[in-house]
Amino acid sequence: MLSTVHKAAAALATATIATFWISTMISEIFLDHTAITAVKTAIPYGFFVLIPAMATAGVSGAKLAKGRVGGVLSAKSKRMPIVAANGILVLIPAALYLATKAQAGSFDTTFYVVQVFELLVGAANLTLLGLNMRDGRKLTAGKRRRAAV
């Protein structure tokens, strides 16, 4: 049960960030300012999904680990404060700033500098979450093998 909650929350958190990232890229590269403004306005509402999903993934992961440390589990837990710091210090403020700027029609140099920085830090967080998924699969590889025989 807890394992299912963990996987669902982890998948939802990762998918939410991927959706922010891809919709930003598509609107910036192919679409007009109206579409960019719509994407930038929608992203902060997505935090109401992302933040609980991320917290649930972290807390359920820690419970599944049951105090076990070392190896893959330590690598997974060490990534979480980095993901959280990137989110709280960069991604949330940047998303709120970009939404306000887009709504004011202010697509100036500062907008694009912050936008590029947000995409880079977003890609870093997606990479860290991808590594946690890979390591999660490693943790359950034995279980899968046992289930197959």
Ligand code: HEM
């Ligand atoms: C948001 C970050 C995280 C992501 C994306 C993630 C992803 C995953 C995935 C996809 C699995 C399931 C693999 C499978 O069923 O084949 C898994 C399992 C697991 N994860 Fe995470 N995880 C995250 C955070 C954590 C943290 C912080 C810990 C604690 C150190 C943790 C501990 C575990 C454990 C112990 C399992 C094995 C569960 C079982 O035996 O069924 N995870 N993780």
